[in-house]
Amino acid sequence: MAFAQWAALPWVKSQKDKIQWGQLTGSGLSIAIAQGVKQQDSLVLIVTPDTPSALRLETELDYLLPDHPVMVFPDWETLPYDHFSPHQDIISSRLATLNTLKKEQQSVLIVPVSTLMLRTAPASFIYGSTLNFKVGDILDTHQLRSNLEQAGYLHVQQVMEHGEYAIRGSIVDLYPMGSPHPFRLDFFDDELDTIRLFDVESQRSDEKVDKIELLPAHEFPTNEADIERFRINYREKFGASSSQDSVYMQVTKGNWPAGIEYYMPLFFEQLATIFNYLPVTTTVMQLGDLEDAAEHFWHDINVRYENRRVDPLRPLLEPVALYQPINELFENLGNFARIRLSQTKLATKAGNKNLVTSELPPIRIDHKLHESYQAFINYVTAQKKQKGRILLSVESDGRRESLLAILKPSGLKFKEFSSFDEFVNSSSDVGLIVSPLEQSVVLGTKPVLSIVTEQELLGIKVSQRRRRKHKYEASQDALIRNLAELKAGQPIVHLDHGVGRYQGLQTIDAAGLITEFVTITYANEAKLYVPVSALHMLSRYSGGEEASAPLHKLGSDAWEKAKKRAAEKVRDVAAELLDIYAQRQAKAGNAFALDGAAYRVFSDGFPFEETDDQRNAIEAVLGDMQSNQAMDRLVCGDVGFGKTEVAMRAAFVAVNDNKQVAVLVPTTLLAQQHFENFKDRFADLPIEVGVLSRFNSPKEQKDTLEKMAKGTLDIVIGTHKLIQADIIFKDLGLLIVDEEHRFGVRQKEKIKSLRADVDILTLTATPIPRTLNMAMSGMRDLSIIATPPAKRLAVKTFVRQRDADLIREAVLREIKRGGQVYFLHNNVETIDRVAAEISEWVPEASVASAHGQMRERDLEQLMSEFYHQKYNVLVCTTIIETGIDIPTANTIIMDRADKLGLAQLHQLRGRVGRSHHQAYAYLLTGNSKGLSKDAVKRLEAIESLEDLGAGFALATHDLEIRGAGELLGDDQSGQMQTIGFSLYMEMLEQAVKSLREGKEPTLDNLLQQQSEVDLKLAALLPEDYIHDVNARLGIYKRVASCANLDDMDELQVELIDRFGLLPDATKNLFSLQQLKLKASELGIKKIEANPKGGYFEFSQHTKVNPSFIIGLIQSAPKVYKMDGANKLRFAINEANARERLKMVTAMIADFEKKVSH
The missing domain is CATH 3.40.50.11180 (Rossmann fold)
Known part of the structure; x- marks a missing residue:
């Protein structure tokens, strides 16, 4: 052998x-x-x-x-x-x-x-500081808190990272160092009752375990004795400390300044190795x-x-x-x-x-030659004669299929093996494995074992490395309107009273009834207290700079006039939008048939756990495709958040129903990477994937076009060539557009003309405002994927003035850990000079430069060499904006970042941080005095939004900074400025809905709101149940946003899981929300009840049968009577608020039985 x-x-x-x-x-x-x-x-x-x-x-x-x-x-x-x-x-x-x-x-x-x-x-420190807990342990939570503090764990309101803990009554959340999961400990008195894993994003727990191990939170001790040792050692080493000495002062207070690890020896008698x-x-x-x-x-x-x-x-x-x-x-x-x-x-x-090894002779497959693989065939034949063995290694299933397709005409057969050892222990002379082996080698003396990697055989190529995903769901309503992020002094909109300034939450005891209120100040220091039960009346103000947001006067008619003016303009915009999309609405699309069994097999081939967002997006896309109306859906998700898999599922359904799929991308490099990914994903299926770009030879392009016209090519990926007039598809059913805003006007018009004929799925990382606005107006369907892959960290972002020392430090930090750097310099004329500067400042780096004016093949070769780490610094223009995925590039330095737009800044920052390493983005500016106000706001926005999944929030920031002028014209921009973006969008959505239903929009139906219910009942989230004020405000908003009983059940289960059993006041909060939903459905505007009685106020379009109300009054005239045309009063004698709730709920149930049809 x-x-x-x-x-x-x-x-x-x-x-x-x-x-x-x-x-x-x-x-x-x-x-x-x-x-x-x-x-x-x-x-x-x-x-x-x-x-x-x-x-x-x-x-x-x-x-x-x-x-x-x-x-x-x-x-x-x-x-x-x-x-x-x-x-x-x-x-x-x-x-x-x-x-x-x-x-x-x-x-x-x-x-x-x-x-x-x-x-x-x-x-001794690590083993001695490790804590162990198991189910059944008797633990006092005060002692537990003390142990965790001693081990350096940080007390937080919500556990998100390693080394954090939270205590809420009998529930303790922990994220132990060294553990892949956080845990939720549930106590019964002092006994540890259960330990469960939980998800940091959804905060929901699942699998149970019996025991856990907690390593210390730092590589140094943090208890009082060790802090004292640090202080003594510090003074001995550096002399008497002063109040100016920030490291000494912070450690004295029990805080850990950045870079404290470089003072580790002061915590110990002696360090180890x-x-x-x-x-x-x-x-x-x-x-x-x-x-x-x-x-x-x-x-x-x-x-x-x-x-x-x-x-x-x-x-x-x-x-x-x-x-x-x-x-x-x-x-x-x-x-x-x-x-x-x-x-x-x-x-x-x-x-x-x-250990005898040698290099392979030149055997690379050369596509320019007639028989491109002849050198390889000759080598295989020669080795077989000498009883040698050959093992081909490829990186993925897709590459395996590509390679086998290339070699098919040669007649060579390669048996596939699941591992290197399986091949070695077999008697086969030629084999093929999917493995990460990068470099070819010949092992031993004759007979030899030749390992041939795809890099050797096919030349350098671009490929995608997969990452795991985890669960979490994001609601677009919550992302835009979530009040939990509000800070005191920020503008907020009340539906009835206009724009004021948020001042925080306040608990007020009114006649023995404890209620929590949101405090808002208006002009002349007037205050409005909004009960948390009316939180649906509030929305965040966005649509202009906060400083220029209006401040309305309570009791004046200015707000009503502003709403009326906006309503008139909104109607015109809605009519225009409907007109644009009428053609798509009117023309029936192709209703795709879904083969459930085949689809399940394909979806099971996805090697990661789908995130909830991803699952929702997939279900929405499949629903669109199976309907009779042409799909026009926008899937918005940050770079690397799993949009491609959504597109692949849609492509599978289309191809499985005998339709062709076109994937349109803005750059040739991206076409190549998508081709690799699709080829890989469809490797085991009888589905042919092709690519049409300038990287193909004229002959390859001609073959691809012929297959498209005959219908033998199922999925084709390409740049704008795909939508040129002379391109013929036999039966195109689905067009997938990646990053639509990167295409020019002419291409966009062409895409627009296709809209009426085929299903269109658009993928974007940062939607441009116009796209976002149309999607949110219900004109295009919108799915948001705001879930980062597991272990993907937010990109640390710094705005700094350009400085050679800073650049050297940033580059060195990255290349020392084996990573790579993008240096963005968006000027072709001076790019080589800048590359030379960097080589001079950082001689340890190997630097290359790339820009869009290079020959296409040279650019491809250079990017491939960068991917394979021949260079570790790439000085480039914005060509990388929609570039290939390079997981080892984790630092980006943007020269003159003040000259770039917000969407561009976000997209470019998304080029780094594609792995579990901490990524860095340095936004370099010229002299700060010369920066425009808009540039400063853009840079502040990108620096503040380090969160992953921020692309969606950025698009709304974009609206705020650029104003809505270019979106809807200056006139509309003024309306949005006056009433705020959220409320404007709500009115626009209702106007579109009314016009679709053939109704003329009125101010009342544009501002459809939940019913008000006031039963003088304590309904709140007590402070001792949820301590954090922002968390409380966010949950109040979520309760108010529950649209049905399922939403409420889901939220209650989550609260019990996170914070413990619901207090009575919180149960009341949910009961009132349930009552509001039923009342809204029946067309009851308001319900009020006190110990002696109350009333129901009906809207003009109430569904409650008038004859039932008349019968009610006739049957009990002392209890019921009408007060005006729309108010039914009732008399009761009930001091117990819970009993009043039961009585009102029973009356609503009676109304539901007697609905007018």
Whole structure:
């Protein structure tokens, strides 16, 4: 067998033994390590010269060693002496890895040498500070709080990140360090009754567990004794402290300033190193020139120390206190058995073993040649004659299908295997696997085993790396109108009284009835108290700058006049919008048939858990496609939030119903990536996917066009070429448009003309305001995906003046952790000069530049080389705005960001942060004095909206900053400014609805509102139930927004889960909302009741049968009587408010039975 020579590799025999393996080229390195590890039962530590090689090894070894845990010990991802602290998730992962080392003997730990040099907390601290809880434990919650505080956990209102906890009555939420999930502990008195996992986004709990382990929240102790030790050590080291010394003062108060980790030695008697955690039986594998890498890093540490030690307010510890010097590092390495790994051939001597590997001859498939694969065929034939074996490795199922299709005419057959080992242990001479092996290699001497990777065979290509998703649902109403984010002093709109200023929540005891009110101030300091039961009357004001928002006077008619003027204008806009879409409405679309069984198989092929938002979007799209009306749906979701899968589901349904699908994208590079993704997703189905772009040769383009016309090509992806007049589809049923706002006017007109004929699905990360406005007016259907993928962190965003030192620091921080940087400079004429500047400022970086005036193929090659990390800094224009997905690019620096629009800034920032690493965006400006007011507001908006899923909120910000002038014309902009965007949109929605129903819109029906119910009943969320005022306000709004009983049930279950059993006052809140819903449905405007009686006020269009009311009065004239045309009064004698609620509910039930038809 060609692999037999590698079956038993030489291994170290005792501690301090030392051998070398040489001649390890390509993927031979990972294969050799994996073979060696399988023969051992002890821990293997692999030390690499840098982070990229550590990450590459982790990916390959994780595949080759499915039965062995493979871990990378994460770096802090900061520069020495940084004023940043590592992200909590990084600290969590580091602590979990150190904690695992005592349990996992037969595992692989990979550490870059720079990370190995950093000193760590001693094992006694981590093991001694770990807390363990199990069901049935007797725990006093006061003691539990104290334990958590001592362990450094942060008390919050709502747990979102590692190291946080929240206590709400008998419920304790915890997010333990080192755990992939947060937990909810439920106590019965002092006994721990249940432990459940919960989701940080939805805050809903699910699976039960028996026990949990809590590692400390930091890599240093945080209790009072250790803070005192820090203070003593600090004063000894740096002399007497002053009130100016912020680090000392903050730690004294129990706060942890950014960069506190660089003062870790002051918390301990002595720091440890990773070596202190390793069993003595550990084998160390050293990869590459570690001495050189260590010397470079030690030099960087000392340069940073010298540059930063001059700040008297932030004194620094010497490098040796934080890092192992080179002599100490290699002395520690020498205490373990070691194997040196080398790519070069070693001299023949004892302890040296060359594992024979060699490079493949040139066998790349060349599409320009007539028989593009001939060199590869010749190689396979020659190897077969010599009894050699060949294994093809591709990155995904889609690439497998592409490769097999290319090789089909050659007659070569490749058997597919599920793993590398399965092929090696078989008798097949040619095989194919889907694996992450990146580099080709020939193993052994004749007969050899040749591993041929797709990169070698097909050349560099662009592909998509998948990420996990998790659950959470977002409501567009909540995103726009959620009051929970309001701050005191911000404008707020009351439906009856106009625009005032929000001042907070206030609890008032009126005649023994405790009620919570929202306080609003109006002109002349007049105050309005709005009970939380009337929260549906309030909406956020947006539509202009807050400072210029009107402040109305209570009791004046100015607000009524403003509403009337807006109502008149809204009617005109609604009529115009209806006209635009009349053609689509009138023309019946194709009702697609859904094959349930086939669809389920396809959807099960999605390798991640769908988010609730994603599921909702998919269901909405499928519903549209199965209806008789042509679909026109906009799916809005941030970059990387799963819009593509929604499009793929729609494409599957269309193709399965014998229709063709066109996917229209703005750039050639994006077409190529979408092609890869679609090809991958449809790999196992008899569905043909093609691409039409300038990357194809004329012959390939001609073939694609012919297949489109014949109908043999099911899905075609391309740029605007796809919608040119001479393009013919046999039967186009679905058009998917990605980033519509990137197309020119002519292309948009063409798309618009297609609208009436085919189903259209538009995908966008930041909807331009016009699109958003039409969608929200009900003219185009809108789905929002506001759920970030699991472990995707918000992008840290800084607005700074351009500065060479800042740029150097930002680039170094990224490339040190193995990442890549986009440097955006949107001027082709000066781009090469800027690239040269960066090379000069950061000589450690390899810099390339890219712009839209380059030849298309050169641009593709350059972007592919950047993807494969040939360069780590790309100086580029906005061509990357809708670019390919590069998960290792996690820093973007935007030169003259003040000259970019908000949607552009957001889109560009979305280019980074595509993985679990903390991403950074630096928005560089010129002299701040020269910035326009609009530019300042744009930069403030993007800096404040670090949240993932902020694209939707940004579009409404865009409305505020640019004003609505270009959206609807200046006249409409004025109306929106006066009454606020939310209310304007509500009126527009109602106007469209009325016109569709053939009714003329009136002010009353434009402002349809919930019924008012006042039963003098305590209905609120008590402060001791939900402490946080913003959380209370948000939940009040959610109660008021419940549209049906299901919504209310869902919310009640959530509240019980998060905060415990509902207090009576909260049950009343839900009962009143239920009453309001029923009253609104019946056309009852208002219900009021006190201990002696009350009334029902009916609207003009009430559904309650008048004859029933007459009968009621006749049957009990002492109880019921009419007061005017619309008010039915009733007399009762009931002091108990709960009983009044039952009586009114029973009367409503009677009304429901006697509805007029």
